Each structure stands twice: as structure tokens, then as C-alpha cells.
Amino acid sequence: MDEPLKPSVAKKLIQDILKSFGVTTTVTLSGHALDEMEKDKLIVGDINNVLRGGVVQPGEFEKGSWRYQVRTNKIVVVVCFRSETELRVVTCWRMK
Numbered sequence: 001m002d003e004p005l006k007p008s009v010a011k012k013l014i015q016d017i018l019k020s021f022g023v024t025t026t027v028t029l030s031g032h033a034l035d036e037m038e039k040d041k042l043i044v045g046d047i048n049n050v051l052r053g054g055v056v057q058p059g060e061f062e063k064g065s066w067r068y069q070v071r072t073n074k075i076v077v078v079v080c081f082r083s084e085t086e087l088r089v090v091t092c093w094r095m096k
Helices: 007-019 031-039 044-053
Strands: 026-029 060-062 065-071 075-083 086-094
Touching (some): 007 086, 026 031, 031 086, 044 075, 044 086
Parallel strands (some): 026 086
Antiparallel strands (some): 060 065, 065 075
8 A cells, every 4th residue: 555645545445444344354443542532532433433424634644654634523533554454543532
């Protein structure tokens, strides 16, 4: 996979991974993401909703990987791709 991905390509890849989740793809949450979810009272359903319906921002290279913010009006989820079939939620937060 050649990164950085255009936001439209990242969005399609996120949707493809979510569509096939558990069959041929993997979605994982980092420990930091889990901590932030608890702090902001977010649940996995919130994260899925943002990934399905949010707007993907251009990638930013940070800590050795390309990261993509997926935003709605209320929540931001930051993801990175381990491969074309594996997505990792790095962090998330509720907009204040």
C-alpha cells in the first residue's frame, strides 16, 4: 500500500475493512484509544459510526505511520492502516 492515501481512497478502504470485518479484515483499538474512549464516554458503536459516516482528512505522518483523522461534528477518530485489511484506531475524542 502506497501512503499517504488521498482522503477518498482512505474512506473507501475504511468502508471496505468495516464491511468485511471479522471475515477477512481486522479492526483493533490501541490502549490509548480505549483510555480516551473511557475518558470521553465513547463506546465502540460511536467509533464505528464515525468511521462509517465521518469525513476523512488528509494523512499526517506521525510516530512512524500515516494517520488519518475521521471527523464528524462531535467526534474525531484517528486511524492508521497496518495493511489493506487491517485498521487500527490510534486515538479518539469528543469535540468540546
